[in-house]
Amino acid sequence: MREYEKKNTRKNGTLLPVYAGLFAALVYVASAFVNIRMPNGGCINLGDGFVLLSGLFLGPIYGTAAAAVGSLLCDLLAGYTMYAPGTAVIKGTMVLLLLLLLKAQKPLLRKYRAVAIGIAAAVCEVFMILGYLFYELVVLKLGAGAVTGVLGNITQGVGGIVTVLAVSTTLLPAISKSGLFAPYVDRRFARTTGAEKH
Numbered sequence: 001m002r003e004y005e006k007k008n009t010r011k012n013g014t015l016l017p018v019y020a021g022l023f024a025a026l027v028y029v030a031s032a033f034v035n036i037r038m039p040n041g042g043c044i045n046l047g048d049g050f051v052l053l054s055g056l057f058l059g060p061i062y063g064t065a066a067a068a069v070g071s072l073l074c075d076l077l078a079g080y081t082m083y084a085p086g087t088a089v090i091k092g093t094m095v096l097l098l099l100l101l102l103k104a105q106k107p108l109l110r111k112y113r114a115v116a117i118g119i120a121a122a123v124c125e126v127f128m129i130l131g132y133l134f135y136e137l138v139v140l141k142l143g144a145g146a147v148t149g150v151l152g153n154i155t156q157g158v159g160g161i162v163t164v165l166a167v168s169t170t171l172l173p174a175i176s177k178s179g180l181f182a183p184y185v186d187r188r189f190a191r192t193t194g195a196e197k198h
Contacts, residue, residue, distance in 0.1 A: 034047075056172065
């Protein structure tokens with residue numbers, strides 16, 4: 001068992017930078033090409049789902065980097081440079097918040113993974129909505145325009161929750177069982193999959 005863990009750790013260390021680049025690209029694509037732009041400059045997209053998935057797969061360091069970089073590139077390349085700094089901070093923080101919430105829900109995560117992830121994702125999306133509202137009101141000073149963006153962000157948040165639940169309940173177990181790569185949520189909370197002995 002110890003030898004397996006050592007090999008798995010080495011394998012993860014090699015693959016993490018590669019997967020971080022992959023997830024940054026996935027966040028960018030999901031944000032840039034599957035979206036509806038709002039009048040105030042914001043948008044409804046599926047990027048949030050991949051932002052949260054980057055945390056589940058890669059953990060706090062690489063997951064945060066992938067989420068922040070992919071989301072930042074989306075705003076920069078789409079010409080919404082005024083949103084880019086806020087987006088990078090909000091999306092990166094969402095990953096850290098997700099992992100902290102999962103750690104706090106460890107007993108629930110062990111028995112009902114989808115429920116724990118769903119609760120954590122919902123809280124992260126509320127943070128996203130409030131984060132953009134604050135950024136638009138205080139930093140960008142959009143006034144009433146910031147309030148009009150809340151509905152779009154709520155829709156985006158719901159899409160993020162659905163996306164992360166759909167992918168995490170299918171892809172995470174498959175990848176973990178394959179032995180090719182151990183997602184962070186399985187490495188950090190190994191007992192949820194029975195991979196770690198009591």
